Amino acid sequence: MNVLKRIQLRRFSNEKLQSVQPQLDESFLPMNFSDPNQLARYLKKKVLAHAPGRFVVIEKPYGISCVGQLQENGGVFGNSVRDERKTEKWAGTIKARTEEQIGVTISDSLKFLRKLLREPQLSFCTGLKRYLSGAIVMPCNEKDANILKDCIRRMSADVEPPFMYNALAITVGRPEKTSGTITGFSTFRNVGKHKEYIFEERKVTKRAKSGKYAVEGHMSYRVLDTKNNISLIDLSINKFARHLPRLMLSHMSAPILGDTIYWRRLANVDGVPELISAGNKGHQIYIPPILSKKIGVPSRALLTSLPMYFHVYNTVFEDVGGYEAHGLVAAAKPPRHFIKMLDTLDLLLAYQKFKNQSEKPVEDPSMPVAKTSGDVIF
Structure with missing residues (x-):
């Protein structure tokens, strides 16, 4: 088969695939950069x-x-x-x-x-x-x-809030409690025939910490709103090492939307999301039905086509x-x-309310200012 024929067949195959499977709208995707000068x-x-x-x-x-x-x-x-x-x-x-x-x-x-x-x-x-x-x-x-x-x-x-990094995450599911603080450690551990990062909600041993087998972290959080089993969460964390916040959120049955690694730990059990242990396979991954309906892409494709909706709105x-x-x-x-996804999933109002509250003047001048507007204070 000549080169031209192969190109024509490939083009026909791609066009056929696109006609069968709707493509993700670019407004749901981040910007791309082709070279350092452009960036x-x-x-x-x-x-x-x-x-x-x-x-x-x-x-x-x-x-x-x-x-x-x-x-x-x-x-x-x-x-x-x-x-x-x-x-x-x-x-x-x-x-x-x-x-x-x-x-x-x-x-x-x-x-x-x-x-x-x-x-x-x-x-x-x-x-x-x-x-x-x-x-x-x-x-x-x-x-x-x-x-x-x-x-x-x-x-x-x-080890106590407020922490250095303050972020917003769109999650699949929601924590059991509306707000709280979670402490524990992440480590790289054997699960079956391979290794994965796992999180344990307990104090790390001195040996594991000094030997760098585990990284301890602390996070405070509050759920701003939940619609159709998708939540907007405000969180504050002291470090990002070893996937800590991603592991913590998935541990609370609220993996980040677009997190292809830890979203897979949320199983669909009779239409209800249920957290499973790391390394388990063969289960149906929980995907809120509203996602496919609102975004217009088949549910299975969403697992690999979405970016991770995780934004640090300020660092102190x-x-x-x-x-x-x-x-x-x-x-x-x-x-x-990020804003496009909030709007699509009916969570934009919750974000706007949070933003307005965050930008109110702080009565106690000794407290750090929590900014989300894009201003930087020196």
């Missing part, structure tokens, strides 16, 4: 605050990695996982994925951003996971980079030196595709 120009337009010579606060898009690969000796904060095999290979940076899988990253765009923002020492310090959107703070000198690192180390160790740095009044609060509005 840098976009980020320049999304600068939320700029203290010349000290910090630049930018809006990180969903699906964009800050670094995109494992760093030598764990990067900024060292290894969080005990793994001798990785340690042996660390003669330099380990690339966990191919460049095609990683895509363009914030780090890739740094050389362009430095010129666009006239900050020759602009650097990446720490940011947000690929599956998160929100504001990140980039230092413009080594001293402020170390200040940010020290602040994050202190705040990530907090308690003390960055020179801005002690409220510290530094880096805030960003949810992205377009």
Whole structure:
């Protein structure tokens, strides 16, 4: 068969598939970036605050990695996982994925951003996971980079709310309680013939913690609204290491919409969502019927076609030196595709109510300001 014939058949096959299976509307999907220069120009337009010579606060898009690969000796904060095999290979940076899988990253765009923002020492310090959107703070000198690192180390160790990261998640199902605090640890454990991250709601042992077999975390949450077994949850957490918030939410029978790993742990039992143990297979995954109806895509396709609807609306740095009044609060509005999903699932009103309440003046000036509007306070 010649090349032209194969192309024609492939085109016919794709067109036939598209005519049978409706495609996900682009408004439900995040933006894509083809090269570092394009990303840098976009980020320049999304600068939320700029203290010349000290910090630049930018809006990180969903699906964009800050670094995109494992760093030598764990990067900024060292290894969080005990793994001798990785340690042996660390003669330099380990690339966990191919460049095609990683895509363009914030780090890739740094050389362009430095010129666009006239900050020759602009650097990446720490940011947000690929599956998160929100504001990140980039230092413009080594001293402020170390200040940010020290602040994050202190705040990530907090065991009582309020915590450093405040986020919104659209979830499948809802926790049993409307609000509360959950404490526990995540670890990588054998489940059948493979390993998965699991969460245990109990205090981690000193041996597991010091040996880096487990990462302990704390999260407070409240359900803002639930419609058709889909919820909007406001949560505050002290760290994102080892999939902690994703595991915590799925542990409470409320996995994040679009989380292809942990959504699968919610089984459909006679039309009711029921949490199952990690590693179980052969069950029917619970997919709220309203999703397919509202979005216009077959239920099964939704498991792999949706982004993760998880947005950090503000990050609080308690003390960055020179801005002690409220510290530094880096805030960003949810992205377009997040708002679109809220509107589609009849949860937009709950978000607007939450946003209005969050932006009311704080009576106690000693309390951090909870911002969602995209403002950044120094």
